[in-house]
Amino acid sequence: MNELVFFINKGILAGAIIGSIYALGAIGVTLIFGILRFAHFAHGDMMTLGAFIAYVLAAALAAAGFAGPLPIAMMVLPIVMILTAGISIGIDRTFYQPLRRSGAKGIVLVMASIGVTLMLQGLIRLFAGPSSRELYFNEPKDIFRIEVPGANQMITVTEPQLALFIVTLISVIALHYFLSRSRLGKAMRAVSDNPSLAQVTGISIETVVRATWIIGGGLAALAGTMLALDVSLKPDLSFNILLPIFAATIVGGIGQPYGAIAGGFVVGYAETLAVFNWSVLLRPIARWTDNAFEVPASLAIVPTDYKLMVPFVLLILILIYRPTGIFKGRVL
Amino acid sequence: MSAIIEVKSVSKRFGGFHAVNDCTLSVEKGSVTGLIGPNGAGKSTLFNMVAGTLEPTSGTILFDGEDVTGLPSHALYKRRLLRTFQIAHEFSNMTVLENLMMVPDNQTGEGLVGAWFMPGRVSREEEAIRRKAEEVLDFLKITHVKTELAGNLSGGQKKLLELGRTMMTDAKVVLLDEIAAGVNRTLLNDLASNIERLNRELGYTFFVIEHDMDLIARLCDPVIVMAAGSVMTQGHIAEIQNDPRVIEAYFGGSPTGNATVAHANQVEARP
Amino acid sequence: MSLLEIRNLHAGYGQMTILKGIDMTLEAGEIGVIVGPNGAGKSTTLKAIFGMLNITEGSIHFDGHDITGISPEKLAAHKIAMVPQEHNVFATLTVHENLEMGAYTRRDDYSRVMDEVYEIFPPLKDKRRQAAGELSGGQRQMVAFGRALMIEPKLILLDEPTAGLSPMYMSEIFDRVIAINKLGVTVAMVEQNAKQALAIAHKGFVLANGQNSYTDTGRALLDNPEVAKSFLGG
């Protein structure tokens, strides 16, 4: 049973955690892809930026002696999301909108977003330095343990992980209601579907663009902060998280928010299970069969160092076999 | 005569919309075949499928007896099927001369090895291609814009350049997509007589989408009429123009709906 | 004052001028039909009204307001609706959502208008939960019209509403246009099927080379032998 618990902890839960992060990021990327029609390379650094803002706020509050039922960084999340969304809109106004207005090709916007990502990286490192930081200040990181009968190990979920599941679920449900029920949400889908008709219908494209950045920026901040709470705040997240998020977007189908969620979990699980040491699960089988076969010490499909290979290979396979992704997104 | 292009029950759907619906037609070798029909009848979609820019949802297209369904346009060019575009697709950052000179295939200088190591052969070829291009420019009477960037030409000149490109190589079939739009009358006359000449003397087959009825009447036999994604009828222009179905579909015949008639009467009755 | 007044309009895309002095007036409650050969500037005129291209000279007044060069999304506030020629529905949205998007600029309760639209186009009611992209061409045309009606427009602009439809459908569409007009909506329509369209028009505008070449009542244009000869295909 211990092996099973280990698998639940290191396989199923770990996959769900990273999958949630990817899903939250990919929703933003897919919406930006659908409405602004370019691959937003600065998304990884928007996540870092959000986490960094959370760190600054939480550190300030912690220094002021503020305390509450939850970790401070979690309590300031709404403010962090609003701030990051505001910054995203500011970035759009300053760097992307002028290019859009001048009728630049999509690929020029992609390049501009790379410029933006470098600027964010520079600023974050200037103020935060290259070292990694904890988002917990004088607070215990609660750990929830679930006992499993017949096993002496326990299923463990940390507080930030549990919070991540909850906020991901809430965000996904909220997004669903927003896109299918609200006036603005439907307008976003309309613009993604047919921008010129949307304009003729009286939908202000700029309003929709703003909404896109608010959602994308807010979710990026959410994902970044949760990731930083779970692990630690590292300023060099950007490209290493960007590739899986792009993979999730394309696997799910470009422009499809539900696809992005599915894609996020597909990529998250693929990555986790690929580096999972499967010999753990083979050992009990070997025991039952009186060690009829030898179980190697390590039986991971992909060595941990090559984790990035997994989203990349998924990306390549989907491009070869189904460029529209699972949810029939558009092919650019 | 035998068919050079055969379109066999070809359909094309965009989402749920049938742009071309089970369309069957053929173009005889050596003919100038016209394709007419109201806007949105599926003519351009059909054309694009024949030219290899769109892939049919179902059905087959034969060129010179071979199945070419879904082949990309550059492969069709190799079989000597050329096309013009309804909206001129000039290479706007290149000169008019360059626009023409890029057309011939198998140029030695188009390969890296050729361009680097066979300068003599490349420049001989270039000389010949340039002469050919200058002839074409002369022929189209646009020699004066030879060194102008194609993007700066007028709409009509761009159309001529479209046609000029098809003259840079020996074609079997040329698809002309609304070549007359934006070209002035005098030039159009020249164009028409040259299309006739290419057809008669060099045996070019033309397949023509056109809204200019005079041009259709002058050049095309037979004329195929498309409506709602498939062929309605085909025949000599004189038959077509007198076919009541065609008049109704294309030229806009007498109103048939009852309300329409009633309303029409009402409109008339207004002071 | 007329509902729509276009004076000496020059407009085009980028550097290219397509309209070279168009004049057009429509009174409230009329059907105006714009016909002419391809490239004459018919659709361009509609797009110019709709603020979708560069106006270099001239003016457009609607209901006493200067709307020259206004941005497209602002026209809904003036109660002007447009039905483009193609891609005129949101294919991935349901029929119902398409209609809701039509009413995007409305902040009041529009459920009555919605009911009316379903009444005018009964087939849509059954398919209201279906994605518009799955409907047939005729039904999509209904969605497009319905969407435009949601703002209870004073003026509706139709860009070749019969394009791509079989002749049978065509008269149905014209019937629909008349029905819409009877609701009190002024209609400006570009049409290829000149004869049929002029027959239902109070006013017809024949364009050629970006300029007015004939303007008269629909009937008069149909009866004009010169017009018939040059533009109606004999």
Place this chain on the structure above:
Amino acid sequence: MTDNRRDLLLFAGLGVLFAIIFYTQGTAYSLRVTVEALCYAMIAFGLSLQWGTAGLFNVGIMGFIAAGAFASLFVTFPVNQAFWDSEGPAMLGDVLVKVAIGAAAVFAASRSGKIGLPKPLVTFLTLVTLAVAYLVVSASLDPTARYIEREAGFVGGLGLPVYFGWAAAGIVAGAIAWVVGKICLGLRSDYLAIATLGIAQIIKTFLKNADWLTRGTQTVSPLPWPVPGAAEVGFTAARASYLVLTAVMLVIVYMLLQRVYHAPWGRMMRAIRDNEDAASAMGKDVTKRRLEIFVFGCVLMGIGGATLIHFNTIFDPNGFVDLNHTFLIWVMVILGGPGNNRGAIFGALLVYVIWTMSEPVTLVIFDYIRTIGRDMFGWQAPADLNSRALAMRVFVIGLTITMVLRFAPKGVIPERLSRKA
């Protein structure tokens, strides 16, 4: 004519800049900067070709540089006798045979549609074969790698002359480009951007972790020089002769590029960039030609990377970073003028000099800030201020990219559209 005069003026200005650097910074140091700048210019040629001439978006330059550098290392580094005396070669041969069989099996599976199998089955078969081949290969590679690391340290090199290494650098970078391009070039350029970004990270990860092949983070040095080294002829002379060598290579490549650009090849490529549909209708195989130019560009990047790495004599996988080896080159090309080889050279030389000089300058500026902050506000600067200061340069690179795109999208020396009669 005025265009040429302008170019001349710009290059003259650049010459003055270099003269000042030689005068103030000393010959040996300045020679180093110049050689490195020329290597960057070679890489910039590759990008200018891809982006300027064909509109291909490559953000994985670092990967191609690293791959080229490694290839050259492998070909030129002295033979490791310990490896060749061990079981290593045999075991590695076994792995290679398995790779070959696996590749053949995957290829066969992907072509099984030809014998009438339905498409979903073909896909399924291919993926299963791929998975099996991968597992078999990685299962036999792991012990081999461990054995080699234990017995011989790493595989070592082939001990061939440097020029062979540089050729190999081009070939390997080009081969990787071919595979990536084959998959992505039929689609819109965003996909290529994403894929190149990924492949670069993966190449770097591989070079960093495959200790049996590259010694990983332990780095390999000294790499051989194609010209007499400092030990033989002295610092300055050695660097000067390396400079002459790179300059000659650069001139040759420049001439080759100019020739194809003005040949029908260049005309065709510009036509494809202008209007893909029309070029295709005029018989040009757009996807194939794009692949050609992508591979060609990456070959130059590989060679440039190899010359750079040999000059510094050390192969360190951690030394390859996106900023220095991808985005810096982007700045060079878009600032210089994409699609114009003179622009690429100008951009490379200017940007590289500014880049190198920016390090000491930034540190000096931040030193002042530290002093002023302490004296006036009692600010205690963080201990890692220096490394933070250098992050400002990342910011500046990003800002330059966005500003150039907006205000000077054609660069300082724009592409000339030919008007010759």
